[in-house]
Amino acid sequence: MSSAPITAPAAILDTARQVLRSEAEALASLADRLDAHFLAAHQLILETRGRVVVSGMGKSGHVGNKIASTLASTGTPAFFLHPAEALHGDLGMIQPEDVVLMLSYSGETAELLSIAPLLRRRGSRIIALTGHPGSTLARQADVHLDGHVEREACPHNLAPTTSSTAALALGDALAIALLVARGFSAEDFARTHPGGALGRRLLTRVADIMHHGEELPSVGPQASLTEALREMSRCGLGLTTVVDAQGRLLGIFTDGDLRRSLEHAADIRQLAVGERMTRAPVTIGPAQPAAEAAELMQRRRITALAVLDGERRVVGAFNMHDLLRAGIV
Numbered sequence: 001m002s003s004a005p006i007t008a009p010a011a012i013l014d015t016a017r018q019v020l021r022s023e024a025e026a027l028a029s030l031a032d033r034l035d036a037h038f039l040a041a042h043q044l045i046l047e048t049r050g051r052v053v054v055s056g057m058g059k060s061g062h063v064g065n066k067i068a069s070t071l072a073s074t075g076t077p078a079f080f081l082h083p084a085e086a087l088h089g090d091l092g093m094i095q096p097e098d099v100v101l102m103l104s105y106s107g108e109t110a111e112l113l114s115i116a117p118l119l120r121r122r123g124s125r126i127i128a129l130t131g132h133p134g135s136t137l138a139r140q141a142d143v144h145l146d147g148h149v150e151r152e153a154c155p156h157n158l159a160p161t162t163s164s165t166a167a168l169a170l171g172d173a174l175a176i177a178l179l180v181a182r183g184f185s186a187e188d189f190a191r192t193h194p195g196g197a198l199g200r201r202l203l204t205r206v207a208d209i210m211h212h213g214e215e216l217p218s219v220g221p222q223a224s225l226t227e228a229l230r231e232m233s234r235c236g237l238g239l240t241t242v243v244d245a246q247g248r249l250l251g252i253f254t255d256g257d258l259r260r261s262l263e264h265a266a267d268i269r270q271l272a273v274g275e276r277m278t279r280a281p282v283t284i285g286p287a288q289p290a291a292e293a294a295e296l297m298q299r300r301r302i303t304a305l306a307v308l309d310g311e312r313r314v315v316g317a318f319n320m321h322d323l324l325r326a327g328i329v
Contacts, residue, residue: 019153023165026149030166033146034173041127041143042177045076048125050097052078055086057111059160060103060167067101067171074175075184083111091115096123101171104128105147105163107135116140129170131163145170206293207286209326210307210316211235218243218314221250221274225261228253228273237319239304242277247313251277252306283308286315290328293318 006012045052052071056064064080071078081090094100100119102112107130116126116137128141131148138144147170153161178184187202211217217231217240231240232253239254253273261268261276283306284293293305297320307316323329 022153023162026162026166027169037144041145044125044143045099046181048099050095052076052099052101053081053094054101055081055083056103057083057109059164063164063167064103070175074179075182076178083115086115094124099125101127103167104137105131107132107137112137129167204290204326206284206288206290206307209290209322210318212316216317219273223273225268225271225273237304237317241306241314242273243314249308249312249314251279252281253277294323294329
């Protein structure tokens with residue numbers, strides 16, 4: 001017989017809270033049970049010269065897919081292999097030096113049990129993540145990770161809920177423990193996520209966003225303020241660099257310098273830009289991270305920067321709009 005539906009808002013919220021509390025309690029219990037088996041699995045993966053191949057059916061497969069993705073993005077080469085596809089040719093994707101992480105709460109998934117002896121014969125090592133240490137898969141594995149939970153969050157104790165969360169959390173724990181052991185840095189993470197916001201912030205350099213060549217505003221110190229203004233307008237960066245004959249920076253002339261010149265000079269047409277420029281401007285190098293440039297500009301409350309090489313030659317310039325376009329700020 002079907003259960004009577006529950007639609008009262010208070011009852012719905014109570015059910016949701018029970019699910020979250022049940023899963024949180026299961027994860028706390030899982031943390032307390034971590035032992036030498038987890039260390040053995042960690043060491044097996046850390047020492048392998050191959051990859052981690054993750055496999056599982058149904059909900060375990062969905063969880064396994066995410067675990068493989070997390071491992072791959074945190075410094076441990078990994079991919080997901082569907083066990084049914086493995087039985088029909090894709091087993092050839094697994095090499096003897098690979099470690100295979102198999103997920104099955106029951107530990108009796110037929111497809112995984114069919115694959116396990118084949119893998120052992122070719123020399124691959126197996127880590128089984130199950131909810132039953134005495135299961136067939138647990139006994140066939142080199143290392144067993146215990147993901148047992150007292151009950152599912154499902155009121156019928158049927159739908160994989162708490163057990164799936166436990167398996168996912170164990171996979172995360174393994175991935176992050178490996179990350180720490182490898183000394184995997186934020187920059188390493190960014191290299192595997194070049195399309196994301198973090199990747200852009202950590203990988204984009206000043207040289208990638210700066211204006212250079214014909215797009216670089218530049219005048220000599222004897223140029224008039226009118227000439228400097230034309231150069232600023234041509235490039236639209238809110239400044240022009242002021243350089244000597246060798247291209248070395250003498251100063252910069254900005255919108256702010258122009259306003260101050262208008263306030264204090266009777267006729268700005270008689271002034272050379274070298275008289276009104278900022279002589280010790282904030283600058284940056286082309287190899288510096290663009291995110292570092294953004295922080296510098298915000299801290300110093302400036303909207304544009306000149307870019308210098310090691311001999312103080314001007315090689316570029318950019319403003320806050322360039323950082324915005326690059327997704328840095």
